[in-house]
Amino acid sequence: FLRCWMRLPTELHDYIYDFLTSPGRKADFLTLSLVSQTWCRYFRPRLFARLILKSEKDCRMLCGMVRSPLSSWLAEHIIELRFHYIIPPGYPLRTALVRFLPACRHIRHDFHDKPARVLLSHNAALKSSLRSITSLTLINCDFSSFRIVLHVLGDITYLEKVAFWKIKWLDDRLTTADTVSDVCAGAFSHVRSVEMDFCTNNVAVPAWILAAASTQHSFTRSAVPAQMWTTIKLFQKFLGDSTYNSRFDVKEATAGELDRSLYQAVVLIG
Known part of the structure; x- marks a missing residue:
């Protein structure tokens, strides 16, 4: 599977990742990660690509995980963070946490x-x-x-x-x-x-x-x-x-391709 997977265009990889990480689909990633150790190494990190943090406790837990030698590998796989209702004093912790996530x-x-x-x-x-x-x-x-x-x-x-x-x-x-x-x-x-x-x-x-x-x-x-x-x-x-x-x-365009309305505009940047 992995040999065939690596032959696919990266655009298809992104499409499949987006599909599997959508709400209700993470169980599929988990299932794939249990097939073998090879698949586990490849798919399990994707389970953490998008995280939702709902409290200061969540932030502290994640901060501790990405700074620990045993789980620091997570930092390279977290690409999106969603903070729900975390306000001061938790906000400074949030800004510090993002600095530990180079892939975010x-x-x-x-x-x-x-x-x-x-x-x-x-x-x-x-x-x-x-x-x-x-x-x-x-x-x-x-x-x-x-x-x-x-x-x-x-x-x-x-x-x-x-x-x-x-x-x-x-x-x-x-x-x-x-x-x-x-x-x-x-x-x-x-x-x-x-x-x-x-x-x-x-x-x-x-x-x-x-x-x-x-x-x-x-x-x-x-x-x-x-x-x-x-x-x-x-x-x-x-x-x-x-x-x-x-x-x-915005999309790259040439002169004459400007298409705009009250709520949408395409801006020429080419």
């Missing part, structure tokens, strides 16, 4: 909103924990300003997907004068999807991210160029700000 690329954190909403800030610990991921989903939390939102996203070097649900911030839209100062350190050149649901402004984040991608602008420069600023204005003017949601998908 997807983070989903639902902070819940009771008894109080969590206010996220831009700090060195958060920056370090998010640096190597490619997908960030946040649910039910606040930022002190829109600039902080961009700072946090800009710290993710290879960010491909952003999904925000009920994320709130002070609606302080950046102006032309603001763009001269430090907005963030990102370039957003790898972004392929931005989804916003019930946020303070469902167009602001995708407008800035996708404008940077389409104009190949890096925020490490001193100021936002006129071309990018015009693109941001176009997003905000013609795509509007839905009260409920917006979704923007």
Whole structure:
């Protein structure tokens, strides 16, 4: 089996992995891992590819496992972490945990909103924990300003997907004068999807991210160029700000292939 398996294209591997690791299918991976020792070594690590942590105790347990010589191999196989309702004081532990997982690329954190909403800030610990991921989903939390939102996203070097649900911030839209100062350190050149649901402004984040991608602008420069600023204005003017949601998908395209609607846009980055 393994000889035939290794001959398959990697795309088929990914498809089968996604199918088997979907809800209700992990038992199939477990069954395959019990066939033989060879299959066990190959399939059992996949059981831990996507983990859901629901308490600070779960975080401490996983942290201890990946730091233990007997089970440190797990760190190389965990590609997605989902945190459910883990709020301070457990949040700093979460940021530390991600740093021990070099293969982790997807983070989903639902902070819940009771008894109080969590206010996220831009700090060195958060920056370090998010640096190597490619997908960030946040649910039910606040930022002190829109600039902080961009700072946090800009710290993710290879960010491909952003999904925000009920994320709130002070609606302080950046102006032309603001763009001269430090907005963030990102370039957003790898972004392929931005989804916003019930946020303070469902167009602001995708407008800035996708404008940077389409104009190949890096925020490490001193100021936002006129071309990018015009693109941001176009997003905000013609795509509007839905009260409920917006979704923007990116694909490489050539001139004339732009296809956009109120909730979807294809951004030229080629």
